[in-house]
Amino acid sequence: KGDAKAGEEKAVMCVACHGATGKVSVPLYPNLAGQNAEYLAHALQAYKKGERSGGQAEIMKAYVSGLSDSDIDNLAAYYASQKP
Amino acid sequence: KGDAKAGEEKAVMCVACHGATGKVSVPLYPNLAGQNAEYLAHALQAYKKGERSGGQAEIMKAYVSGLSDSDIDNLAAYYASQKP
Numbered sequence: 001k002g003d004a005k006a007g008e009e010k011a012v013m014c015v016a017c018h019g020a021t022g023k024v025s026v027p028l029y030p031n032l033a034g035q036n037a038e039y040l041a042h043a044l045q046a047y048k049k050g051e052r053s054g055g056q057a058e059i060m061k062a063y064v065s066g067l068s069d070s071d072i073d074n075l076a077a078y079y080a081s082q083k084p
Numbered sequence: 085k086g087d088a089k090a091g092e093e094k095a096v097m098c099v100a101c102h103g104a105t106g107k108v109s110v111p112l113y114p115n116l117a118g119q120n121a122e123y124l125a126h127a128l129q130a131y132k133k134g135e136r137s138g139g140q141a142e143i144m145k146a147y148v149s150g151l152s153d154s155d156i157d158n159l160a161a162y163y164a165s166q167k168p
């Protein structure tokens with residue numbers, strides 16, 4: 001349901017850790033390219049709601065706190081559309 | 085650091101939702117194939133420690149509660165070794 005093109009524009013905040021196309025250089029971080037959009041949106045919502053802790057969860061929460069549901073769906077659509 | 089072969093044997097408990105080779109049929113669940121082993125191990129440990137809630141987190145916690153650190157590393161190595 002997200003708009004991948006809008007998500008690509010929003011992804012500027014994600015690329016430092018997750019890569020422009022969702023393939024990471026730091027193995028502790030997850031690749032996002034080709035992941036299911038529904039799962040990506042779920043994970044972002046979980047960080048936003050504080051349902052994840054430990055690791056980078058506080059950092060993720062800070063990043064996603066300003067995102068709307070549409071932003072989240074768009075980002076999920078963008079990374080899901082990238083080739084793994 | 086995990087043993088992918090040992091992980092494959094342990095993965096029988098994962099396949100109903102995550103697929104034998106880590107590619108899911110239910111889009112709410114994450115693909116695991118080709119994901120970074122370090123991230124997969126981190127995520128499993130987070131479920132085990134109760135650092136994730138919401139969604140399927142309680143189910144994941146139940147599944148991983150009986151896994152040793154070695155089991156977790158082996159499962160992570162197995163799914164990381166699968167082609168996305």
